[in-house]
Amino acid sequence: MSLNGRRKGPWVGGTGILVAAVMLATASFAGIAGAQSATPSPAGKSTFIYGVTAPNSSMNPLVGYLGIDYTIWSLEYNLPIEFATKDFGADLEHSIVTSVETSSDNMSFTYHMRSGLKWSDGQPFTANDVAWTLNFYKESNISNYSADLAIFKSAEATDDATFVIHTDQPTSVFNGQSVWMYEFILPEHIWSTIDEPKKFENVPAVGSGPWVVTQQKPGDFVRLERNPNFWGTQVGLEPHVDVIIEKVFNDENQMAAALQRGEIDFGFFDSANILNSLKTKPNIKTWGAQIPLFDELAFNSGSAFQTDKAGGFVPHGDGIHATSDPAFRRAVAEAIDKQTLVDKVYGGYATVADSPVQPGATTGNWDPPADQALNFNLDKAKADLTAAGYTDTDGDGVVNDPKTGENVVLRYYTRTSDQNTIKTAPFVKSWLEQIGVGVKVFAVSSGKLTTIIESGDYELFHWGWFPNPDPNYILGIFTCEQRAPKPGVYGNNDSFFCDPQYDQLYQQQLTATSTQARVDIVHQMQQILYEQQPYIMLAYTNYLEAYRTDRFTGYTTQPEGVGDLLATWGPFGFIGIRPVTGEGASAAKSEGIPGWVWIAIVVGLAVVIGGIMLGRRRISDEDRV
């Protein structure tokens, strides 16, 4: 039965009215748009909002572990000695500690502090707080700090402005010439009273930094407000921003839109494409910051063949023999054109790398000797492979291992969560095949790859690290003890590199009694890593940043001239930023339409719907007659 041509029912008129109402409402939105100029910031307070692409893991310095968590703690707590913005050096002029004296046996270090310091709640901040915190971290074996405190024995406060650190062995690392202790000092009067400190939410917090966390919505935002008792004003550290907000975005496109609209003032990005799309937008500047961050191609240096039992290691995995041979690894390194990867994969937001210890590390730059440099040269790579015995004995186009006689085919893992690893793979595969090394590329999740690495079932993978300015930690991951001892157990040493001489040097750098002696040892370790190539260092990747030029100014790069615009290793970058005033300044963008319009819309819709219902009721009544 066709219903075509049926009489238009009375409700159709209602449709017209409702459509008209919606159109009217839409028109009113548009009309109002031009009239908006309100700022969402609370009156009289300047608020700086920066966007990040992942939620914080915790506000508690005992359990959080992400870089963005450290940024927050840098704003609300002090390190004994702060990182200088210029070069990550020790900035005693702007630290709670003003000088350090070393005992003749290099096992006791006396730290002199500023006096009259206060916590944000008004309580005195003394040497007792520092000593208590360091002892607490050591005794509780807090994993964030255990590497720094490996040879730390104890700390004691001798008066309100002096504390002494005692070590197990002679060392230079506590002598105050560089920032060794990346330990945030906590208020004893708060933390010593907590039964389960690791479960302490720490919001709102009591801190000593220029801002303290006052509110957090996990996964959404963190709000910090000015600490009225900040001691730094006495040394010229005067913050110009009242409120700092870290806003979490789960989609970078949305963060880019928020920056364009002026909802945020600054954003940290992961995607070079998105950053590039912002380059031409008005009032926005983009920046690739050079910070301690690198990507590497890691070899399985012999998980199945090593006999050193350090750390309870048992040989495991099915990684092929060739990658356990440093000569093979060096030849492969010569087949990788890092500059092409920097240009084509990283979009120019990276520099070619040669050591896991970045040039800006606290121990200074190290370059490989010119005669040992493993530069990109496919012919030389092929010749070096041949010289090391890797030739194609069966004529199938793939070189054979001189020891096992088998084809050398590398299982090469990339990560689905990192586009750069996926984009790199075709280049590497092509280069290696040109020197006769077979490659099978796999793309897996980070979790899956971790399991594969622990099991030693790989030859090559692409990942990266975010080291501290001091090289102790990143050098530590190459020690025998840090290998995964057996499948299913985590180990930081994901290349299974193990060299007793290297391990010895690692201990020596901890116990060197002069800073220069330590630097020399660190450089020797860098040399060993370069010669042995457990990692083919691909690139020092940039931190991608974009900011509005019409809202805040005074950004400080860390390290100077090339680094992070917010100088997130410490509070100084944030302290330096100030609102743009005068011509060129712009207020925050309006956050929608005003309340009275909403009321008008709701009332209008209620009237229309009510009218329709009344009309229908009348007609229904008529029907019943």
Place this chain on the structure above:
Amino acid sequence: MSTRRYLISKVLQAILTLAFVLAFNFFLFRAVGDPVTQLLRGHSGISAQAVLQLQRQLGLDLPLPQQFVHYVKETFEGHLGYSYFYNLPVSQVIAGRIWPTILLIGLSTLASTALGIWIGIRQGWRRGSKYDQGMLAFTLFTYSMPEFWFGLLIIMAFAVGVGPFPALFPTGGYETTGAGYTGMAHVVDVLNHMVLPFFVLTLSYLGEYSLIMRSSLLETLGEDFIITARAKGVRENRVLYGHAVPNALLPTMTVTILQLGFVLSGVITIELIFNWPGLGLLTATSVDARDFPVLQGLFLLFSASVIVANLVADLLYSYLDPRVRAA
């Protein structure tokens, strides 16, 4: 089957399903990988002792059966565990996200249902008309559009402002971060943030309801009792609203109630695109972080809400249409 037996059997079915989901959740999340290795990657200076300490702290050093017994016991006591990632009780993490999801997804589901039914009735009543054809094309188009893509376009148009489109609304979020609005100002602020995701969701799901309503109404209009009503001289308006629509609403109502069961799970893509801090977004970030306790809690909540909605739909349907009960 008596009403009582029918009720009991349905409730029992629901409880059994929930028990299965409870067990399934536990094993499902442990099959995807070890969370400790995820938590430690890139973490400075981890010793083997620290790893063991973390495993002990998370209860992951116990044998799997013991972990399971512990999990069931804790769940029945109302403890959903402790988030690996947020370092907060799971119930606290989830509680903070429920309201935004209910507000956005709940309201848009109601709006798309109401508008969809309304459009479907009009289409069915005027089958083949230009309105019907036009609406059919429009609703099919919006229904088949990927939400995340549509959402991005809407952000570009109405939040950033492109060409003639004015930048009217916030790009995302639930409220203006850090503004600290209270009272009416807060309500208005949330409404402004909700406009774009609400619009995208409502439009995206409109087609589902209008299509069901349209075809259901067409089927009902061909029934004998409609011809009888017309033969008796009942007015067209009464034929439609008194006889056809109430019968045609049954399938739409079932879909709507089931859809309401999915409200809690949110719409992950939309919550991601609009940075709406709801349960969908929490699910996505928890998957990334392998935060098993939160995922377990979320899946239990989602499953429970769907199972309860299913039960309500079953019971309501049997009440409205006794033939179902007799079958």
